[in-house]
Amino acid sequence: MKQTKKNHFTVLTALLALVFVFSTGTSFAKKSNKVLIFSKTAKFHHQSIPAGIKAIMKLGEENGFKTDTTTNSKNFNKENLKQYAAVIFLSPTGDVLNEEQQQAFEQYIKSGGGFMGVHAATDCEYDWAWYGNLVGAYFSSHPKQQEAVLKVSDRKHISTKHLPADWKRKDEWYNFKWMAPDLKVLVSIDETSYDAGKGKMGANHPMAWYHNFDGGRAFYTELGHTDESYKEPLFLQHLLGGIKYAMGKSK
Incomplete structure (x- = not known):
């Protein structure tokens, strides 16, 4: 017994x-119900980063998720990253993570973590192929800031369901020199509606997308260069939807 x-x-x-x-x-x-906002710059520093941080923190307060912010690459380690549902790359530029930190972030994504890239997240880590495939593209050039028409091709996604089919707004519009295959494109830009300058991409010019990648989730929006973007209701809702997707939320 x-x-x-x-x-x-x-x-x-x-x-x-x-x-x-x-x-x-x-x-x-x-x-987890917390995100990390990472905004280290090794090249160009966007003046709108503080406005972006403030806006995302406010979105967190209003929508029930917590936010931490950092420009310190040392926070990319296994123990620290595991507390976050998603990591937001808010306009980082250049080479911002060393090899050990890159490995920690790769493991975070492979363990089911989420990634969101905003604007200059595609002007970052050009020599790290895994990151290129995660974010989905690499920046090549941009013309002067101007109004353009965005074509919202998927209005069912959490980040775009509130948007008009044709969305006219002013921002800094990127051309990309490389894009990953099999991205789920949400928004494209109509190059006939503005002067795309050198490096224009033609009829196929995505601006926002998402995909499952290497065990995790990835979302990118090219929008968000200007301070004014972070006071714009439609863009803020788009940003919130991207964050929620990266966190693994469906609504």
Whole structure:
């Protein structure tokens, strides 16, 4: 009888250990309700970054998620990253993570983490091919800031369902020199509506997209160069939808 009780206790202990391992393993990012805003710049520094940080923090306060901010690459380590549902690259530029930090971020995504890139996130880490495939494109050039018409091709996604089919606004519009295959494009720009300058891409010129990548989720929006963007209701709702998608939320 004593032996039976001992066996039951051993089995129960083993089951509890398995539950603990599962709950703290690859699913950590899905259970978190906090995001990290990363805005380190090694090249051009966008003056709108403070406005972007303030706007995202306000979105968090209004929509029930917490926000941390950093320009310190040392925060890209396994122990720190595992507390976040998503990491937002808010206009970082140049080479911002060393090899060890890159490996930590790759593992974070492979463990089910989320990524959101805003504007200059495509002007970042050109020598890190994995990152290029995560964010989905690399910047090549842009003309002067001007109004243009955006074509919203997917109005069912959480980031675009509130947008008009034709969305006219002013921003800095990127041309891309490389794009990853199989991106799920949400918004494109109509090059006939503005002067795209050198490097224009023609009829196929995506501006916002998402995809599942290497075990995690990735969302990118080219919009958000100007301070005014972060006071614009339609853009803020677009930004919020991208954050929610990266966090693994559907609404």
